Amino acid sequence: MRLSSFFMPTLKETPTEAQIVSHRLMLRAGMIRQTSAGIYAWLPLGYRVLRKIEQIVREEQDAAGAQELLMPTIQSAELWRESGRYDDYGKEMLRITDRHDREMLFGPTNEEMITDIFRSFVKSYRQLPLNLYHIQWKFRDEIRPRFGVMRGREFLMKDAYSFDIDAAGARRSYQKMFLAYLRTFARIGLKAIPMRADTGPIGGDLSHEFIILAETGESGVFCHKDWMNLDVLKDAPGMEDDLQPFFDRITSIYAATDEKHDPANSPVPESDLVSARGIEVGHIFNFGTKYSKPMNAVVAGPNGESVPVEMGSYGIGVSRLMGAIIEASHDDNGIIWPDAVAPFNVGLINLKSGDAETDRVCAELYAKLEAAGLEVAYDDRDERPGAKFADMDLIGVPWQLVVGPRGLKNGVVELKRRATGEKEELPVEAALAKLLG
Structure with missing residues (x-):
């Protein structure tokens, strides 16, 4: 699911009526x-x-x-x-x-x-x-x-x-x-x-x-x-x-x-x-x-x-x-959703929507993950990176796959486990293999 077309009206402020x-x-x-x-x-x-x-x-x-x-x-x-x-x-x-x-x-x-x-x-x-x-x-x-x-x-x-x-x-x-x-x-x-x-x-x-x-x-x-x-x-x-x-x-x-x-x-x-x-x-x-x-x-x-x-x-x-x-x-x-009930398995974050290479790699990853049966929340919105990170943490998707121009120049993407906060930089194919494994 591309978040640019997904109805997800997130709020930055906590509603006053919410007690817990x-x-x-x-x-x-x-x-x-x-x-x-x-x-x-x-x-x-x-x-x-x-x-x-x-x-x-x-x-x-x-x-x-x-x-x-x-x-x-x-x-x-x-x-x-x-x-x-x-x-x-x-x-x-x-x-x-x-x-x-x-x-x-x-x-x-x-x-x-x-x-x-x-x-x-x-x-x-x-x-x-x-x-x-x-x-x-x-x-x-x-x-x-x-x-x-x-x-x-x-x-x-x-x-x-x-x-x-x-x-x-x-x-x-x-x-x-x-x-x-x-x-x-x-x-x-x-x-x-x-x-x-x-x-x-x-x-x-x-x-x-x-x-x-x-x-x-x-x-x-x-x-x-x-x-x-x-x-x-x-x-x-x-x-x-x-x-x-x-x-x-x-x-x-x-x-x-x-x-x-x-x-x-x-x-x-x-x-x-x-x-x-x-x-x-x-x-x-x-x-x-x-x-x-x-x-x-x-x-x-x-x-x-x-x-x-x-x-x-x-x-x-x-x-x-x-x-x-x-x-x-x-x-x-x-x-922090348990894997079995999370709304999506993977959150794919495009750090620079509109950048040709970043868009290309994200599109390929999105297609391969979906083809393998994983549910992907692809954040392709024209938003600043901080907002994308915040929303992905807020909705609690178990894995975050972060793709940006700087990492791609070095041949890596970032993979984050939401529950522990653990992050690692991996080559694209290695990150894909870990998610599919």
């Missing part, structure tokens, strides 16, 4: 634009990252055996009355009345709708286990939306729902999603710590939230120091293996939020604890028959009896993840 790092940098990098309180338009640069996060989430759900569908954003109030949650959910639910005076709502979550779909088609235990998921926009009418996409009213979420014939099957489905979540966050470039959590309005008796550590995190976290260097996926089982030992091993390592940590009764010595800040990026629940019983989601069991299915739900805040990544990975100059 991710909000400031997303606005400054031209990734989002607020359209009303807690609601954002995703501009091309931000949308590129959002789609990459979404695709990693999708691939790991598929690998765990979940099947993708797509449910609507608008739901019938009647389904929520069946489950008993319509009046309990509170003012976060945006309630709507259509022209025929039918009560509707903009879905904050989808337990009721997926249960209705399930009960319409699944009649036998032989059709289980089943896990269905979608990636869809949600709306929760936060009383004080703030912190940009970290706590907005409209957000993109992956939610999955498992259905099993018994509690043992439901526990295995829960463990498969637990492992899938660890794999998802690791692929994105994050270390997520699972912590036992309250089930809240979703319900149930088993729940974990997944927390990533960041200095600007929203809640206090206490965890065993082993988490700092632990490779949670080392020796992880396959999805079809017995997951119980792995689940027990990982969940036995102490971790708690400030609401749950009691210094007077910690199961480990205080000297072994690390105190940090954390951001929730995922939440999983096993809630048994909370929805299947009131909504009559039953199947014929092995002996022909009607059995209410055991259910679980599993959420990842896809749009929230984007803000969380920035909170955990940035410096004074801007964003």
